[in-house]
Amino acid sequence: MNHFLAREDFPHLLRALTQAGYDCVGPQIRQGAIVFDHLHSVTQLPQGWQDEQQPAHYRLEQTDSPYWFDWSNGASAIKPYTFAPQENLWTVQRDQSGRLRFQATLPKPQKTAIIGVRACDLAALALQDQHFLHGKHVDPYYQARRESLLLIGVNCTHAAATCFCVSTGDGPEIRQPYDLLLSEIAAGFLLSSGSTAGATLAAQLPLTPASNAQQHTAQQRMHAATQQQRHLPAKPPLFAHLDHPHWQTVGARCLACGNCTSVCPTCFCHQAVEIPDLDGDTSRHERRWDSCFQPGHSYIHGWQIRSNATDYYRQWLTHKLAGWHEQFGRSGCTGCGRCISWCPAGIDLTAEVEQLG
Amino acid sequence: MKSNDYLPHEVQIVARVQEAPDIFTLRLRFTDLAHHARYHFDAGQFNMLYLHGVGEVAISIASDPKDTHLIDHTVRVVGRVTKALAQLQTGDYLGLRGPFGRGWPMAAAQGRDVLLITGGLGCAPVVSVVHYVLRRRAHYARLIIMQGVKHTHDLIWRRQYDTWAAAPNTQVLLTADQTGQGWPFNTGLVTQLIGQAQFDPANAVAMLCGPEGMMRATAHALQERGLPDHDIWLSMERNMHCAVGHCGHCQFGGSFICKDGPVYPLPEISHLLGVKGF
Ligand SMILES: Cc1cc2nc3c(=O)[nH]c(=O)nc-3n(C[C@H](O)[C@H](O)[C@H](O)COP(=O)(O)OP(=O)(O)OC[C@H]3O[C@@H](n4cnc5c(N)ncnc54)[C@H](O)[C@@H]3O)c2cc1C
Ligand code: SF4
Ligand code: SF4
Ligand code: FES
Numbered sequence: 213m214n215h216f217l218a219r220e221d222f223p224h225l226l227r228a229l230t231q232a233g234y235d236c237v238g239p240q241i242r243q244g245a246i247v248f249d250h251l252h253s254v255t256q257l258p259q260g261w262q263d264e265q266q267p268a269h270y271r272l273e274q275t276d277s278p279y280w281f282d283w284s285n286g287a288s289a290i291k292p293y294t295f296a297p298q299e300n301l302w303t304v305q306r307d308q309s310g311r312l313r314f315q316a317t318l319p320k321p322q323k324t325a326i327i328g329v330r331a332c333d334l335a336a337l338a339l340q341d342q343h344f345l346h347g348k349h350v351d352p353y354y355q356a357r358r359e360s361l362l363l364i365g366v367n368c369t370h371a372a373a374t375c376f377c378v379s380t381g382d383g384p385e386i387r388q389p390y391d392l393l394l395s396e397i398a399a400g401f402l403l404s405s406g407s408t409a410g411a412t413l414a415a416q417l418p419l420t421p422a423s424n425a426q427q428h429t430a431q432q433r434m435h436a437a438t439q440q441q442r443h444l445p446a447k448p449p450l451f452a453h454l455d456h457p458h459w460q461t462v463g464a465r466c467l468a469c470g471n472c473t474s475v476c477p478t479c480f481c482h483q484a485v486e487i488p489d490l491d492g493d494t495s496r497h498e499r500r501w502d503s504c505f506q507p508g509h510s511y512i513h514g515w516q517i518r519s520n521a522t523d524y525y526r527q528w529l530t531h532k533l534a535g536w537h538e539q540f541g542r543s544g545c546t547g548c549g550r551c552i553s554w555c556p557a558g559i560d561l562t563a564e565v566e567q568l569g
Numbered sequence: 570m571k572s573n574d575y576l577p578h579e580v581q582i583v584a585r586v587q588e589a590p591d592i593f594t595l596r597l598r599f600t601d602l603a604h605h606a607r608y609h610f611d612a613g614q615f616n617m618l619y620l621h622g623v624g625e626v627a628i629s630i631a632s633d634p635k636d637t638h639l640i641d642h643t644v645r646v647v648g649r650v651t652k653a654l655a656q657l658q659t660g661d662y663l664g665l666r667g668p669f670g671r672g673w674p675m676a677a678a679q680g681r682d683v684l685l686i687t688g689g690l691g692c693a694p695v696v697s698v699v700h701y702v703l704r705r706r707a708h709y710a711r712l713i714i715m716q717g718v719k720h721t722h723d724l725i726w727r728r729q730y731d732t733w734a735a736a737p738n739t740q741v742l743l744t745a746d747q748t749g750q751g752w753p754f755n756t757g758l759v760t761q762l763i764g765q766a767q768f769d770p771a772n773a774v775a776m777l778c779g780p781e782g783m784m785r786a787t788a789h790a791l792q793e794r795g796l797p798d799h800d801i802w803l804s805m806e807r808n809m810h811c812a813v814g815h816c817g818h819c820q821f822g823g824s825f826i827c828k829d830g831p832v833y834p835l836p837e838i839s840h841l842l843g844v845k846g847f
Contacts, residue, residue: 301575304664306621311600312579312662348828349574349813451822454844481817484810488622495622497575502816509818512808513647523846531820538823 215419216426219278219400222254228416229325234362237293238327239281244272246286248293251327258283265372265549267558281328281396284372284437287554289477290326290333294357295340298500301353301484306493318352321360329365329390331383332375332548336477337363338388342540343480362409365390367430368437374549376442376562382546384437395430402430442552442562444545450534450568454526458567463522465557470503472528472551472559478536478544481509504528529561529568574813577619577664578604583639585659591646593655594631596639597665610634612701613672613694613804613832617812618642618654619664626650627809627827629694630668633701640665643693669812670831673698673776674802682711682768686787688759688779689718694804695778696729703736710773712739713766717759717783721749740767759783763790770795776832778804785843788835801835803842821847 217225229236238251241258251257257280264271265284272283300317307313329337344354368377368384377383386393391410395402402422405411473479483502488495502509505524510517518524536544545561552560584596595618599605615629632641646655657663675698683702687695702709714733734741742762744755755762760783775791777784784803791801807819807826814828822841824830829837841847 302577304577304619304621306662310660310662312621312664314577314579314664316573316576318573344815347814349815350572351575351813351815352573353575451840454846480815482810483816483818484625486622486624492622499810499816502818504817508808510808512806517807518846526846530822535820535823539825 214422215403215414216399216422217394217401217403217417217419221400221418224417225327225413226251226254228413229362232413233323234325235322236325236327239283239286241272245270245288246272246283247288248290248326248328254280257281262370263372265374265553267374267552267560268554268556269558270553278398279369279396281366281394282370284368284370284375285330285332285548285550287475287550289336289475289548289550290329291336291340291477293324293326293361294337294354295344295480295482295501296353296357298498299353301497301499303494303496306495316352319356321357323360323362325362325364325391327364327366329363330368330548331365331386331388332377332380332546333477334363334365334386334388334390335377335380335382335546336548339478339536339540339542339544339546340480362391363389364392364394367393367395367434369396369433371437371440372549372553373441374552374560375437375440375547376444376549377547378438378440379443379445380543380545380547385434395434397426397429397433399426402426442549442560444533444543444547444562444565447537447543448533448565448568450530450565453568454530456568458564459522459526461567462525462559462564463520465559466505466521466525467557468505468521468524469556470505471554471556473503473505474501475550475554476532477548477550478532478546479503483508504531525559529564532561533565574666575811577617577625577666580640580663580665582657582659582661582663585657588643591655592643593646594641594643595654595657595663596632596641597663598639599665600662606637608640608668609637610640610668611672612675612698614668614670615694615812615831616640616642616665616667616669617809618644619666620650620653620657621662621664623653624650625664625810626654627669627812629697631693631697633697633704643696645693667812669827671829671833673832674774674834675701678774679708680710680772682713682773683709684713684715684766684768684773684775684791686715686759686763686775686777686779687717688783688787692778692804695776698776699733703733703739706737710738711768712736713742713768714739715742715744715759715762715766717744717746717762717779719746721745721747721752742766758786760786760790763787763794766794770797774800774802776802776804781805781843788839788842798835798839802832803835803838804832805830805838 819826
């Protein structure tokens, strides 16, 4: 982190991005929560806002601090920018002789720069890349969206009570690939570039060399975010404890709403839906996010493999924390804490895992 | 252009065979003949068949991998999509993408005894293995075909069993839980037939298809006859949407049945086989 960008010079970054053809996306407040959305001006950034998170609890609070990024993640991850919640895969047209013409509807996303991506979400993105791009089959829809992104990471300076990225090894310091990386101090940002695109942008900014004092302050602020209350063991042996009575206890509290899977930045489940047009000859094949908490997720004819909250929750946790090791060589949890804050029943995976041994 | 494994290709129904009241075979050819020429599969792999405006279903490929003329699928009518597929006639068009998954270990089974054990309502993927072995009879040692059904009237392709029983070095063992009049075979579960099977456990491969309870019991009976776990193969079934390991529906523990299976050697899945909720 050897460059410094003064706070008042931040608009230069937005301008450079816009001139390079990027649609800028950044954090801002909507309905009492921090979300990612189109960003036209630094005035939209959540200056001084901090979050308070607990199981089933999320509140924002305005402080008089000068910081724009002094909060930890809200409900929305950056997942929707690569793995769309709803996406048409192809359409088919039937002609008079019954012949079928299939047409892929690949997205043509605008180049998008996401400002303020956190370590846990970059780690989750790396996992989604592994899932959708680096296996036997490449997903061209995900690929098109992924290739349109420029990622501007911001190191965390404040961990919510629900965060545990230290114990998963994913944060608070960004270690995954990025285009630009920022660390916020009162006067502005320490900046480094991690790609050619990032370096090209950095070259257009009024940067000065970062002083030792500035680097020290940035390190200290990041260190504050390493003080976390929650922990997750590296590889809980959940498949060895499938009969543990605690599954029933959690199942009794779980509302099977699927919030945990929609806020989770690594969950990849989706379903295909056929939408025939009223003309009778056109039909669309769409995919939508799905969840292992939905009864249809495990249906096969004459048999629903999972049909109650205990089974759903056990599928979720065994997949996330054990199955992922087999599939991707690591856990599917990057410690973002979202599933804890956004679970209406306050189910806390770190606490449940402790019970489940 | 980049390949898109989500996009079906148009196929035409060249012939349709009614096998039983609710079972039919569709014989398909890609309308793009160049694509047809490129299409190859292994025994035990499956395709996703798409019916216009209705949706996709996973169906095993029933024809022989070396027969490049047509691609056969034998379908049982059970619900929404299969019911609508049953209405189709010769000349109609469908979408098809595939082949997907890992098939039966036909290469590893060469020179050895082959046991094909099915339970429940017959099993198209195993019938195709019978044909596969009979067409290459010299490449395999003994062929043992075992089928268990609930009711005697569930046994489809009954005449075929007589033909198979007459083939050289082949043993056919049939049983039904509930037997009716004129049933010349055994009564009881398919596991009870394993004692009658004549094979060399040191040099055999078993391929199982059917309800998971039946497969688990059968695997156990085979273990007791001395067949090593890695020579016991099972065909698994789960809800499938994408068939390419992305949608998550078919997960079985850490495995995606659509791409890692549907055929597995027992050691890969024994820890979860028959565990409720997986
Ligand atoms: C690898 C594999 C190979 C198969 N091979 C054959 C075969 O050769 N012949 C045959 O008749 N059947 C086969 N099946 C089963 C076949 O896919 C189901 O019978 C079919 O999906 C039922 O669809 P439906 O709409 O008629 O039934 P419904 O009960 O109306 O099902 C609704 C939807 O649920 C899903 N679904 C339901 N049952 C299954 C199932 N068993 N497996 C996967 N998804 C399911 C499908 O998306 C289906 O469209 C195979 C399944 C798998 C996984
Ligand atoms: S499991 Fe929970 S804490 Fe872990 S990455 Fe998913 S939402 Fe975040
Ligand atoms: S199975 Fe459940 S935990 Fe796993 S990716 Fe799908 S929704 Fe997430
Ligand atoms: S069917 Fe989608 S992951 Fe297997």
